[in-house]
Amino acid sequence: MEFWLDLAKGPFFRLCFAIMVLGLIRIFLLDIWGAFKAYRKAGDKTMPWKLVLSRGLEWFFPVNRVARNRPVYSIFSILFHIGLLLVPIFLFAHVKLWEESIGASWITLPYDWAYWLTISTIVFAIALLIGRMLNRSSSFLSRKQDYLWPVLLLIPFFTGFICAHINISPDSYQFFMLMHVLSADLIFVLIPFTKIAHCVLMPLSQVVCTIAWKFPPETDEAVCSTLNKKGAPV
Amino acid sequence: MKTTLITDEERQKAFKSIRKPEVIERQKLDVRFHIEDFNISERPRRFLEAFAAILKNSNYKMALDHFIRMSAKCSRCATTCQVYQATGDLKDIPCYRSELLLSIYRRHFTIGGLVKGRLLGSGYLTDDKIQEMAESFWNCTACRRCSLECPSGIDHGLITHLGRYILSEIGISPRALVVSTREQLEGVTKNTSAIPVPALKDTLEFLEDDMFEEKYVRIKFPIDVENADYVFFPAVSDFLMEAESLMGTAAVFTATGDSWTIGTGYFDGINYGLFYSDRMLERVVKKVDAETKRLKGKSILIGECGHASRSAKYFIPTYCGGKDALPVINIMEYTHKVWKEGRLKLDPNVVTEKVAYHDPCNIARQRWIIEKPRELLKAFCKNYVEMTPSGDKNICCGGGGGTVSIDEIRPYRTTVGGKLKADQIRKSGCEILVAPCANCKKQLRELVEDQGIECQVVGLHDLIYKAIIFDDSHIEKKVAQSESLPEEK
Numbered sequence: 001m002e003f004w005l006d007l008a009k010g011p012f013f014r015l016c017f018a019i020m021v022l023g024l025i026r027i028f029l030l031d032i033w034g035a036f037k038a039y040r041k042a043g044d045k046t047m048p049w050k051l052v053l054s055r056g057l058e059w060f061f062p063v064n065r066v067a068r069n070r071p072v073y074s075i076f077s078i079l080f081h082i083g084l085l086l087v088p089i090f091l092f093a094h095v096k097l098w099e100e101s102i103g104a105s106w107i108t109l110p111y112d113w114a115y116w117l118t119i120s121t122i123v124f125a126i127a128l129l130i131g132r133m134l135n136r137s138s139s140f141l142s143r144k145q146d147y148l149w150p151v152l153l154l155i156p157f158f159t160g161f162i163c164a165h166i167n168i169s170p171d172s173y174q175f176f177m178l179m180h181v182l183s184a185d186l187i188f189v190l191i192p193f194t195k196i197a198h199c200v201l202m203p204l205s206q207v208v209c210t211i212a213w214k215f216p217p218e219t220d221e222a223v224c225s226t227l228n229k230k231g232a233p234v
Numbered sequence: 235m236k237t238t239l240i241t242d243e244e245r246q247k248a249f250k251s252i253r254k255p256e257v258i259e260r261q262k263l264d265v266r267f268h269i270e271d272f273n274i275s276e277r278p279r280r281f282l283e284a285f286a287a288i289l290k291n292s293n294y295k296m297a298l299d300h301f302i303r304m305s306a307k308c309s310r311c312a313t314t315c316q317v318y319q320a321t322g323d324l325k326d327i328p329c330y331r332s333e334l335l336l337s338i339y340r341r342h343f344t345i346g347g348l349v350k351g352r353l354l355g356s357g358y359l360t361d362d363k364i365q366e367m368a369e370s371f372w373n374c375t376a377c378r379r380c381s382l383e384c385p386s387g388i389d390h391g392l393i394t395h396l397g398r399y400i401l402s403e404i405g406i407s408p409r410a411l412v413v414s415t416r417e418q419l420e421g422v423t424k425n426t427s428a429i430p431v432p433a434l435k436d437t438l439e440f441l442e443d444d445m446f447e448e449k450y451v452r453i454k455f456p457i458d459v460e461n462a463d464y465v466f467f468p469a470v471s472d473f474l475m476e477a478e479s480l481m482g483t484a485a486v487f488t489a490t491g492d493s494w495t496i497g498t499g500y501f502d503g504i505n506y507g508l509f510y511s512d513r514m515l516e517r518v519v520k521k522v523d524a525e526t527k528r529l530k531g532k533s534i535l536i537g538e539c540g541h542a543s544r545s546a547k548y549f550i551p552t553y554c555g556g557k558d559a560l561p562v563i564n565i566m567e568y569t570h571k572v573w574k575e576g577r578l579k580l581d582p583n584v585v586t587e588k589v590a591y592h593d594p595c596n597i598a599r600q601r602w603i604i605e606k607p608r609e610l611l612k613a614f615c616k617n618y619v620e621m622t623p624s625g626d627k628n629i630c631c632g633g634g635g636g637t638v639s640i641d642e643i644r645p646y647r648t649t650v651g652g653k654l655k656a657d658q659i660r661k662s663g664c665e666i667l668v669a670p671c672a673n674c675k676k677q678l679r680e681l682v683e684d685q686g687i688e689c690q691v692v693g694l695h696d697l698i699y700k701a702i703i704f705d706d707s708h709i710e711k712k713v714a715q716s717e718s719l720p721e722e723k
Contacts (some may be wrong), residue, residue, distance in 0.1 A: 034296030041293060043552035044559075050599055059385055067323035069313035071381060077308075137309040140324040141333075146307050156247045190378060197303045198386055205304065205387025212392055213550050220513040226287035227403060234416040234514065 001172045007182040010062030016185040023192025024200045033205050035211050042214035047207075056206040076124045084153065087114060088184075093164070101198055120160045124158070125150045145194050152190075155183035235623060237654040248649040252642050262361070263406065265368050267640045270412060272405025278359040282342055284403035289343065292512070294396050295360035298339045301393070304386040305336070311380035311390060315653035316630060317373055322372040328390035331370045334363065335397045353425035355699045368406050369579025371397045372643075375651050376509065376635025377595040382627060393633070402511040408640045411506040415514050418502055419521070425470040425502035435502065437473050445481055451708045453481070453488045458529065459495035464568070466496050467503035467546070468537025471670035476672060479538050482695025485702050486569050490577045494535065500525035503542030504672075505714070506551075509594075509636030515545060516553045522546055523554040533561040535568060538693045540594030540671035541636075547602065564597065565567040566670055566694060573613070579703040580614035587690075589615040589697070590664035592655075592678065593628035601626045607670060607694050614701045621662045629655050631669065647677060648684035656685040670694040 039045065058065065066074045088094060092108040099105040109117065129150040132138045159180035163173055191197065216222075224230045236377065240248065251258070251266045258264050262274050273280075289295045311328040312318050318326040325331075341347040341357040343350050351357045371394050378391030401407065414426035423430050429437075436456040445453040456462065472480050487494050500521050507515030526534050534550060536543045543564045551559040572578045591611055604625045612618050623629065632652025637643060648656075659667060667682075667689050669675045678691040 031296070031300055031303075038296045043556055044548065045556060048549065048600070055382075056387075061388065062385070065383075069310055073308075074310075119488070135309065137312040137318075137324060137327055138307070139381055141307040141309050141327060141329055143307060195304065195306050198306060201300060201304050202386065204300065208297055208300045209387060209389040209392065212389070213292055213548065215293060215512060215516075215549070216291065217553050217556075218516075220516045222291035223287050223403075223513055224482035226290060227284060229403075234412065234419050 001171070001178065005174055005178045005181065008178060008185060011183065012185055013188075016188040020188035020191050024197070026104040027192055027197055028200045028204075031201055031208065035204065035208050038211045039214065041216040042211065043217035044214050047210060052206040052210050056203060059202070059205075073128070073135070076127050076131070079120055080124035080128055083124070085156075087117050087121060087157070087160075091115075091160075115165065118157055118164075119201060122157050122161070125154050149194070149196065152183060152187060156180050156187065159183065235629065235654065235658060236262065237316070237319050237657050240649055240653065244649045245297070245321070248646045250645065254691050264364060265365070265372065265406075266643055266646065267372060268409040268642060269276045269406060270399065270409050277361050277364050277404060280404045281364055281400060282338075282359060284400050285338070285343070287430075288396070288400060288403070288512075294365060294392075295343075295391060296319070297389070298336065298343075301332070301386075301388050302336055302340050302344070305333070305388060306386050308385060310383045310385060314379050314383045316377075316379075316632065316652075317650055319373065320650045325366075325370065326373060328374070329384075329388070331374060332388065332390045332393040334367050335393050335400075335565050340403070355604040364401075364406075365403075366516060367397055368401055371401065372408065372635075372637065372640075373646075374635060375595075375630045375632060375637055377630030378599050379595070379627065379630060381528055382599075394450055395515050398510045399512050402514075407510045410640045410642075411510050414504070414639065415506045415511075415518070417508075418504070419514070419517050424500055424521075427470045427474055427502075428503045429470060429473055431498045433515060434473060434496075434498070436702055437477075438496070441481055441484075444477075445485065446710075449485070449704065450710050451485075451704050453484045455480070455484055456495045458498050459493065461530045461532075462493040462495040463532050464492070464494040464530035464535035465529055465533070465566075466494055466535045466537065467501060467522055467525075467542065468565075469504050469539035469542050470502035471504070471672050471676075472537060472539075475483070476538075476675065476693060476696075478696035478699055479693035480695075482693070482697075482699035482702070483537065485704075486572065486578060486695070488566075488708065489579075489702060489704055490572045492572075495529060495531065497525045497529050497531075499528055503536050503539055503546070505542055505545035506636055506639070508541050508545045515549060519545060519549045519553050523550055525559060526560055531560070533563060536562065536564050538565060538670040538672065538695060540596035541673060543594075543602075544596035544600075564603055566603055566607050566610075569695070569698065573610060580610075580698065580701040581703050582616060582701075584701040585615045585666070585697055586617065587615075587665040588617045588619055588663060589666045589668060590619050590621050590659070590662045591624075591694075592621070592667055592669040592674060593624055593626075594669065594674050595628065595630050595634050597671070598624075598626050598628050606635075607668070610694065610698070611668060615697070618660050619664055621658050621664075629658055631655050631671075631674040631677040632681060633673055638673045638677040644680055644684075648681045652677060652681040652685075656681055656687060659687055659689055660685075664689055666697070667691045668694050668697065 027056050089108040095105050095108045132142055159176045162176045282547050307329060315328050341351050376391050376394050381389040381391055410415045417428050418426045505515060505518040507518050521624050534546055536546050546562045589611060591608055632655050633647050637647055668692055669691055670680050675691050682689045
């Protein structure tokens with residue numbers, strides 16, 4: 001067990017983390033490059049930056065969005081995201097590992113905060129999953145990944161909570177810790193290739209949509225030419 | 235704001251097709267709107283060819299790539315879509331509609347999709363899917379309200395726009411739009427309402443006489459004046475159906491003395507290309523630009539029409555010179571400007587009814603013109619009420635995206651598309667609803683009629699025409715009276 005745990009925490013973690021970072025950099029750059037190419041082609045190069053920025057920020061701080069539609073779902077989703085981001089990054093044990101590994105450290109969550117944030121993340125993940133299953137429109141739209149992601153995200157939080165807060169035998173501890181690390185590794189690998197890519201792409205959404213409406217000039221002739229429709233009546 | 239589901243009876247009425255069964259069979263296409271006969275062979279292959287050609291020559295690809303990586307399927311968009319709220323049909327959820335096209339893109343235009351498709355031998359585009367898209371993309375009013383509610387920032391309106399464009403390239407577009415655009419681009423009259431120039435001149439002369447009788451002011455519609463500050467392009471249907479909007483515009487220019495003109499070479503602001511084909515959008519926009527340049531006009535002035543304004547404002551720079559393109563303004567911007575400068579006076583005692591303002595999606599969604607018409611209305615309408623939501627979050631009239639021009643789907647528009655708007659109008663209790671858009675006005679009039687709401691739908695300049703105060707120097711009545719008085723004695 002210890003061998004597997006060392007493997008999962010060591011080289012396997014580094015590989016998975018690298019895949020995530022490189023994968024996210026790749027899609028982020030692809031998005032930027034796509035937007036840049038489109039912008040260069042566009043006939044109208046004016047950008048309503050104020051609108052782009054304000055609409056983008058509205059979703060980063062979606063406070064005024066909450067009450068308007070599906071308020072319970074929205075509040076749960078926001079609270080879920082808070083725990084999901086804060087605990088893995090600022091948990092004392094995680095920061096310590098980073099410090100030992102790369103020598104860098106940063107502020108950590110107080111013990112109580114980490115405790116309650118972990119519980120809230122587990123609770124809200126379950127609530128969101130149930131909400132997705134019960135809500136008629138959500139369940140109709142849902143793909144496999146939409147159900148699997150909350151379950152997958154639950155595993156490291158659940159196992160981490162057991163390891164940190166519950167008295168268990170050393171063997172059980174190692175088992176749960178292995179599950180904790182392996183599930184986190186799997187999450188890292190999947191992030192760039194699934195909808196969780198929104199963690200880096202979301203800031204670009206408003207820019208992409210705005211540029212997408214900026215059409216290149218002379219497309220009429222180009223499309224006609226490609227489709228052999230030159231001179232064809234309307 | 236929420237609405238209730240339509241009843242079964244309303245559903246039957248809304249979705250009833252008036253197309254003949256033999257036409258549906260011949261065209262192998264079961265949709266509710268008329269379509270001209272077209273080549274029905276190998277539709278999926280031709281759809282993919284058109285899709286590829288458009289992707290190659292446009293900027294859609296990067297948006298589709300972004301959307302397929304992002305889509306979270308949270309269904310928030312369902313809560314704002316007035317069509318889904320009325321039908322309750324899950325296939326009307328904007329995200330589902332977008333997925334119809336995104337799945338084709340993913341399967342046929344991405345490496346992952348191609349490999350997966352080949353390995354599993356599945357996901358090929360079928361004719362059934364094309365039929366579903368044809369129906370679905372024209373159920374949508376392209377109001378883009380759902381795009382504001384998508385946390386991932388997916389613009390479902392853009393996908394509907396693209397879907398309609400691809401379908402049009404294989405011949406699937408509402409006949410009403412195609413026939414009008416054909417007349418506009420290739421017909422003798424060069425406008426969507428097929429108004430010949432002599433008839434236009436007669437109409438304008440008649441309106442000038444009418445205005446003189448009412449106001450005793452020589453209000454003119456200048457024709458083919460060169461070097462004017464503004465070359466005016468209203469929705470051409472205004473010349474037939476919205477005389478008071480035109481009279482209001484002419485009255486404002488008479489009051490200010492600024493130079494403007496209507497060109498007889500081309501005088502139609504309507505651009506159905508925005509609704510079904512970027513190629514047509516480009517061609518129509520270029521006609522507006524060419525006519526303004528023919529007359530050596532300094533700027534393009536668009537009348538009270540949402541989609542005409544958006545087409546010109548956002549696509550004249552695209553297709554006609556970028557930053558060097560002619561400036562485009564909407565008539566409401568002009569009127570607001572001259573009112574602010576104190577060059578336009580409005581009588582606050584003329585309009586006493588309860589007035590509300592409807593934001594046309596094509597004008598307000600991008601926060602272009604929201605407050606200016608409200609400031610004008612509040613200046614002379616004593617009893618102004620606000621409808622909520624409004625501004626960039628407004629509720630569509632239900633006839634957006636060109637659907638208002640498809641007469642055969644009126645029952646759909648007034649029982650499904652416009653249901654939420656009807657609820658909003660009722661709730662506001664307004665007696666006059668101001669809608670500065672030819673399409674919105676037509677739809678809203680049909681909506682209040684079919685829904686039994688007591689409300690008059692007018693344009694902003696209809697009311698301005700009523701309330702405008704002319705300087706004494708403009709009014710000829712006093713001269714006429716003083717001259718005629720001695721004779722009477």
